[in-house]
Amino acid sequence: MATKIKTVFFCQSCGYESSKWMGQCPGCREWNSFVEETVKPAPKTTRGTTTSASGASGGSAPKTLSEIVMNDEERYDTHIGELNRVLGDGLVKGSLILVGGDPGIGKSTILLQVAGNISGDGKEVLYISGEESLRQIKLRANRIGDFSEHLKFMCETNLSDIEEAITRAKPEVVIIDSIQTMFNESVSSAPGSVSQVRESTSVLLRIAKSMNISIFIVGHVTKEGQVAGPRVLEHMVDTVLYFEGDRHASYRILRAVKNRFGSTNEIGVFEMQEKGLAEVANPSEFMLDGRPENASGSIVTCSVEGTRPILIEVQALVCRSNFGFPRRQANGTDYNRVNLLMAVLEKRIGLNMGEFDAYVNLAGGMRIAEPSLDLGICLALISSFKNIPIGSDVIAFGEVGLSGEVRSVNMGEARVSEAKKLGFKTCIVPKALEDKLKKSCKGIEIIGVSSVADAMRLI
Ligand code: TYD
Ligand code: MG
Numbered sequence: 001m002a003t004k005i006k007t008v009f010f011c012q013s014c015g016y017e018s019s020k021w022m023g024q025c026p027g028c029r030e031w032n033s034f035v036e037e038t039v040k041p042a043p044k045t046t047r048g049t050t051t052s053a054s055g056a057s058g059g060s061a062p063k064t065l066s067e068i069v070m071n072d073e074e075r076y077d078t079h080i081g082e083l084n085r086v087l088g089d090g091l092v093k094g095s096l097i098l099v100g101g102d103p104g105i106g107k108s109t110i111l112l113q114v115a116g117n118i119s120g121d122g123k124e125v126l127y128i129s130g131e132e133s134l135r136q137i138k139l140r141a142n143r144i145g146d147f148s149e150h151l152k153f154m155c156e157t158n159l160s161d162i163e164e165a166i167t168r169a170k171p172e173v174v175i176i177d178s179i180q181t182m183f184n185e186s187v188s189s190a191p192g193s194v195s196q197v198r199e200s201t202s203v204l205l206r207i208a209k210s211m212n213i214s215i216f217i218v219g220h221v222t223k224e225g226q227v228a229g230p231r232v233l234e235h236m237v238d239t240v241l242y243f244e245g246d247r248h249a250s251y252r253i254l255r256a257v258k259n260r261f262g263s264t265n266e267i268g269v270f271e272m273q274e275k276g277l278a279e280v281a282n283p284s285e286f287m288l289d290g291r292p293e294n295a296s297g298s299i300v301t302c303s304v305e306g307t308r309p310i311l312i313e314v315q316a317l318v319c320r321s322n323f324g325f326p327r328r329q330a331n332g333t334d335y336n337r338v339n340l341l342m343a344v345l346e347k348r349i350g351l352n353m354g355e356f357d358a359y360v361n362l363a364g365g366m367r368i369a370e371p372s373l374d375l376g377i378c379l380a381l382i383s384s385f386k387n388i389p390i391g392s393d394v395i396a397f398g399e400v401g402l403s404g405e406v407r408s409v410n411m412g413e414a415r416v417s418e419a420k421k422l423g424f425k426t427c428i429v430p431k432a433l434e435d436k437l438k439k440s441c442k443g444i445e446i447i448g449v450s451s452v453a454d455a456m457r458l459i
Contacts, residue, residue, distance in 0.1 A: 088262015
């Protein structure tokens with residue numbers, strides 16, 4: 001029987017499938033996002049091979065934990081410490097990793113460096129580009145350094161040719177740059193469309209699991225900051241990494257938003273240099289570089305990203321509003337949270353914020369939404385409002401509640417020792433942590449505060 005071609009409507013932003021066109025997507029409430037695509041039903045020969053993560057062919061019998069064999073060599077070392085950390089101690093064999101980020105942020109660069117490092121260990125690596133010509137890749141590679149014979153390049157966008165090449169070359173690691181340029185002949189819609197991206201990913205998933213090859217997939221990001229194509233793509237892969245950071249600043253942050261093999265809070269910090277991306281081993285130092293001395297509205301606070309504390313400078317500028325409606329702006333942190341903290345300052349401390357414009361900025365362009373920054377943001381606002389500089393050897397952290405109370409946060413000791421390492425003398429911490437930290441952290445002054453008003457009296 002000839003396979004009947006049917007058309008389906010897909011939501012471009014979440015992948016919702018519908019048999020008829022709709023103005024608003026019931027899945028993600030996006031307007032005008034449905035596009036028509038033709039899909040050919042898949043032949044019903046193999047049971048669940050397209051999405052099976054087990055990679056095993058044939059039926060699978062239940063096993064006890066002791067029957068499951070683990071081999072030691074399950075992870076590759078990428079020789080990039082920050083990337084290993086984000087991946088959860090190295091690249092897992094047979095995993096599928098999606099790397100997302102704005103154009104020009106460095107996705108191709110870091111993957112070329114990873115390919116170079118892993119192939120340098122004698123492992124076969126295949127770099128498949130659908131975006132650049134071999135000459136362009138060579139130009140980039142020349143900037144980065146020397147590469148071994150084990151690294152091969154290919155310009156191809158047809159997935160069946162790619163599958164054939166992979167089967168022939170049997171590499172251990174494959175890089176696909178990018179998923180939006182790949183196409184699968186069995187799907188009739190254009191490359192980059194929802195069904196094409198989804199089908200291509202499922203083919204790559206099958207290759208990764210059945211041949212035990214680690215595959216990195218580059219994905220472009222839409223204006224809203226999601227990987228272009230459906231969200232389902234994120235559900236299919238094992239790990240989703242996002243590259244973020246200001247294109248104009250030199251540093252880049254790699255964040256794991258999903259990881260089946262490690263923690264998702266970890267971040268890696270890189271700096272874009274002449275010869276590719278270099279790791280930043282001590283991000284706190286990097287973030288505090290160029291901090292103003294004795295300026296009002298500036299204080300250092302500490303955020304914990306994953307397992308690592310990072311010191312960061314919070315800046316606030318409060319100035320009289322020229323219009324009836326004061327302006328508020330938050331860069332790098334949650335706008336609504338800043339509004340809430342300003343309401344707390346107004347009501348609980350009596351600062352007349354209503355007549356003032358306020359701008360809050362995390363220096364260095366980091367994006368952090370951790371509540372432990374609250375106390376730092378409040379103190380920066382107060383310092384700017386009163387025009388009193390806070391000592392440059394003071395850090396403050398703690399969550400602020402709606403009654404103006406300062407609440408405890410996790411990993412207090414790690415935060416204090418990071419501050420001590422960078423030469424800070426005084427830590428303003430939540431009262432609940434004071435005794436514990438005084439006992440465990442020597443050589444740095446610990447001051448516990450139970451409310452924002454308490455903290456204000458210190459500056
Ligand atoms: P690229 O990896 O091509 O970005 P993506 O694949 O995410 O689109 O990065 C390109 C940018 O990085 C480009 O603006 C040039 C810059 N760059 C350097 O500054 N130094 C280097 O050594 C390399 C290779 C690129
Ligand atoms: Mg690229």
